[in-house]
Amino acid sequence: MQVYLDYNGSAPLAAEVEQYLINRLQEKGPYANPNANHFLGMKCSLAIEKSRNSIAKAFSVKSEKVFFNSGATEGISAVFNHISHINSKSEKKILIYSDLEHSATINCADYLNEHDDFEVVKLKVLKNGQIDLDHLRELIAKHSSDIKLVSVMAANNETGVIQPIKEVSSICAPKNIPFFCDATQILGKSPFSFDNLKIDFLCCSGHKIGALTGVGALIVNDPDNFIPLIIGGKQEGGLRGGTQNYIGIETFGVAFDLIENKMSYLSHIESKRDQFEESLKNLFPEIVFFGKESPRVCNTSYFSIPGISNSDIQVALQMNKIFVTTGSACSDKKDSLSHVLNSMGFSGDIIKGAVRLSCAMKETVNCFDYALEVIKEKFHK
Template identity: 45%
Template sequence: MIYADYNGSAPLLPCVKDYLKRRLETDLFANPNAIHSMGQKIYSGIEKCREVISKSVGCYPDQIFFNSGSSEGISHILFSCLEYAPKNKKIIIASGIEHAVIPSALKYYEERRGFEIKKVDVNQDGVIELESLYKLIHEFNSSIALVTIMAANNETGALQPIRDISQLCQENNILFFSDTTQLIGKGDFHFEDSGIDFAVCSGHKVGALTGSGFILAKNPTLLRSYIFGSHQERGLRGGTQNYMAIETLAVALDDFMKNKNKLPLLEEARKKFEAELKKDFLDCRIIGENAQRLAGTSLISYPGIHGQAIQIELESHNIFVTTSAACSDNQPETSHVLKEMKIEDDIGRGVIRLSLSYHQNQNDYEMILKALAQAFNKLKKIKAY
């Protein structure tokens, strides 16, 4: 079996599985907020995790706020920055390639809270145009409540110039939130060096338990209480902490620090795979080909063949990939990300996303190439459109 959907969800890392097996034998259970020693033990475990994670992502422990994952983290950050924005700041700058959480939240702030969204241009490779951001910042400067641009795109893997964006925002005193869900645990990231004001992480993208994650806040006083409750996470996120999941986050991100030197090998294997694919199938398109991308992400399309059909063929070889298209009743639609990149429909409807990890066997790409070649050759004959 080859699992190639790490951008969708990563399986538990082997070290996380081992940790959990041992952990479940310990009988260390309690409410971390209880004053008895069992509770305090759990509480100090959480604080230790905060410290381990802070080293892995390059921040101070008190800049980390645990939660259930990125959808919650993003909602919390937008709530803090927008509900509490000064009355004269009604402009939000966003890219059109953000994960669905962001456009759906921004729609709410636009329709119900009187904000206006200004979109930054992206190029054909799915990378935002700094010049367009520069123009927007200069046009709307004092009215801007927030700039929100992701760090790495979940469909194409394209890395965004977050260092340049944060510099531009800092120079103009504007808050910058970057959705780092796909970058943390998959690529180089150092919160302090990035200059970003807010970032997020999701446990199930990094090989930890689903339902865990955190926010990183450069200045935590800018965060507002989002889930009411007791004093958990310094009063900003009520609810008993998901401590065992938090422990797995620390184990997973610590493992990433120890293994991230394997990323160049993964990138090399991906590039070789893409080059061979293009050599054998001249019509095949790699979306975002010229962009710097996450080491193991390829978004591939063969004009006229539905992505779902390729996905099913690959699954018959025990290879698990996904399409990035929103599908209903076998009528796949080009995703909003690809539309923003002005990718034609016959390409956009045909995409499949391969997202691999540095933990995988480097030969996996060879097996995928073989299965993909068989699928293309078979499906070319019965082109869908």
């Protein structure tokens, strides 16, 4: 049996999405350009609108504010591209983000810093894995009118720590400072409500919630004044050119509709994760759990056992067909240490041991128990 514990990296297709696709393929269509004005095109277009409504409902926004794209990386790039264009004539322009952000965000901010005269100011990160809100307040008091964007993700992909986005929104909104929230990792893993929050831009991604890869959405609070990254034939109301990935979008809608049902599993998953961490702590009293003292998404456990390298654990688990990562998917293939853990103030030695387990939101078997058994047998003296 294969045990997949890298749902934060990419979730396999949800069973309901798989069934939807099977039915759709068996029905042999409709396949058409959703922007065409014939019947088949309109059928594809209606299916896109159904998904748009599901996503708008989940985020409590009007469907006119939801735009489909290829995933969170594109959403992030579109936001930074827009910010760059609308501020092209500003003399002083500051971007605020922290090292907790996904590398897609950090690299966009760095790009604007290098090529576009933007100054970047990094938010301090607390040891518990959350941003330092006092530092944000200080920065806003000092630079208010020069701040062109504040980026704070909803939940971190490595630690699973949930960020205080309600507070960030209430700090930015009165000063009219644009707030961008990368919501990619919170969906389906923790109850979330974006009701009554002023978030100017929000991105999410299909393959993190059991839809097909290559589809995502960007929510833009003021779409009339948004500058598109891809102009194309002005599809998606002119905000994202290119023929829509309509089958991907349909699966995104199906996966979004499942989120509400998954909420009933959260406490069950959380208790399995907590039991796993307690057992590990009993075996390895010196173990460090990252972000354990903060609110975390329920499926993630991220830890380091001093003296045991993360690759040794990863390989031992892999020999037993248990698949985990040693950080975010983007950093896995590099030798560099996690920028997230570094910003939380952990030493290089501890970071070198970091292993992340992230399970499905609907477990049929207890994946954490399988991993525990192998770690115990292989590394406990």
